[in-house]
Amino acid sequence: MRWTLAALFGSALVANQALAELTFTVEATKNGVPIPQSEIKLEPFEFGRTRMGGSSPTPAHRRIRRANPTANSNNWCGSVNKTPSTNQIKVIHGTFQHPTCTKRAGVTTYPQAAANWVGIDGDSWSTLLQAGTVCKIDNSTGIVKNEAWWQWVPSAAYTITTMPVAPDDWFEITIETTSTTAAEITLSNLSQGQTYTMNIASGPALARVDADWVVERPYYGLSLASFPTFTDVWFDEAWATRASGSLGILGAKQYQIPGLCASQEWDDQHEVSWSL
Numbered sequence: 001m002r003w004t005l006a007a008l009f010g011s012a013l014v015a016n017q018a019l020a021e022l023t024f025t026v027e028a029t030k031n032g033v034p035i036p037q038s039e040i041k042l043e044p045f046e047f048g049r050t051r052m053g054g055s056s057p058t059p060a061h062r063r064i065r066r067a068n069p070t071a072n073s074n075n076w077c078g079s080v081n082k083t084p085s086t087n088q089i090k091v092i093h094g095t096f097q098h099p100t101c102t103k104r105a106g107v108t109t110y111p112q113a114a115a116n117w118v119g120i121d122g123d124s125w126s127t128l129l130q131a132g133t134v135c136k137i138d139n140s141t142g143i144v145k146n147e148a149w150w151q152w153v154p155s156a157a158y159t160i161t162t163m164p165v166a167p168d169d170w171f172e173i174t175i176e177t178t179s180t181t182a183a184e185i186t187l188s189n190l191s192q193g194q195t196y197t198m199n200i201a202s203g204p205a206l207a208r209v210d211a212d213w214v215v216e217r218p219y220y221g222l223s224l225a226s227f228p229t230f231t232d233v234w235f236d237e238a239w240a241t242r243a244s245g246s247l248g249i250l251g252a253k254q255y256q257i258p259g260l261c262a263s264q265e266w267d268d269q270h271e272v273s274w275s276l
């Protein structure tokens with residue numbers, strides 16, 4: 001199934017059956033001043049939705065699933081820290097600078113894309129709530145599109161088309177869950193004072209057991225994008241709160257994409273993913 005890429009406007013409560021029944025509201029501010037709803041625009045796109053096997057999509061295509069902490073993946077590069085289901089994640093947080101992306105030498109397939117995000121689940125649990133930025137090179141011109149986006153997998157992804165993103169911009173992501181199916185995503189460009197807040201009332205249930213800080217080689221529809229070359233992505237202030245106690249990056253599983261990307265924990269709140 002292909003989603004209809006109709007533009008959606010944040011002013012309305014968005015409820016589109018075709019988009020896996022996600023309902024959410026959006027508010028935005030610039031330097032603390034509300035941005036009029038008429039100037040807020042989100043556009044759904046097909047992102048990270050891979051082969052629709054059977055009646056429900058399987059998350060296994062998002063990365064290579066392994067039984068042990070061997071940290072190789074075909075599309076995730078970064079930290080995943082796990083908490084037991086008896087002590088669920090409540091909030092996840094991270095800041096990073098949007099990287100400068102360039103065509104990968106010797107690679108002539110497009111798009112080339114790298115998505116930088118903070119999220120909950122998707123590793124040991126199938127649903128995934130994530131928000132971040134992406135750089136995308138559509139063709140050999142090497143022109144880079146930089147965008148902010150969020151997704152509650154397996155529902156559709158949304159580009160926040162009215163939020164400009166530039167290399168080196170600092171972004172802060174906070175995802176606060178109020179239940180397994182309700183959350184508030186706050187995405188800010190710290191440098192320019194733009195903040196977008198999405199309130200989602202009825203997402204696909206999370207387990208809230210994986211805390212993720214990841215640079216992803218994304219799928220667009222059925223196709224795994226090529227991976228561009230990008231400047232180092234440092235996740236700073238990377239922490240999560242749980243029902244009891246916090247969770248950082250210390251000891252987190254480090255996913256690597258062999259030959260393309262590696263990552264390393266720096267200390268409890270810092271991780272770097274770099275292009276190979």
Ligand SMILES: *[C@@H]1O[C@H](CO)[C@@H](O)[C@H](O)[C@H]1NC(C)=O
Nearest residue numbers: 137138139140141143144145
């Ligand atoms: C190449 O990609 C850029 C950015 O998406 C786009 O503006 C341009 O039209 C594309 N050019 C061709 C020849 O497809």
Ligand SMILES: *[C@@H]1O[C@H](CO)[C@@H](O)[C@H](O)[C@H]1NC(C)=O
Nearest residue numbers: 163164165169189191192194
């Ligand atoms: C973010 O801040 C930078 C300044 O570092 C600015 O150039 C850029 O336009 C801002 N982007 C957004 C999305 O506000």
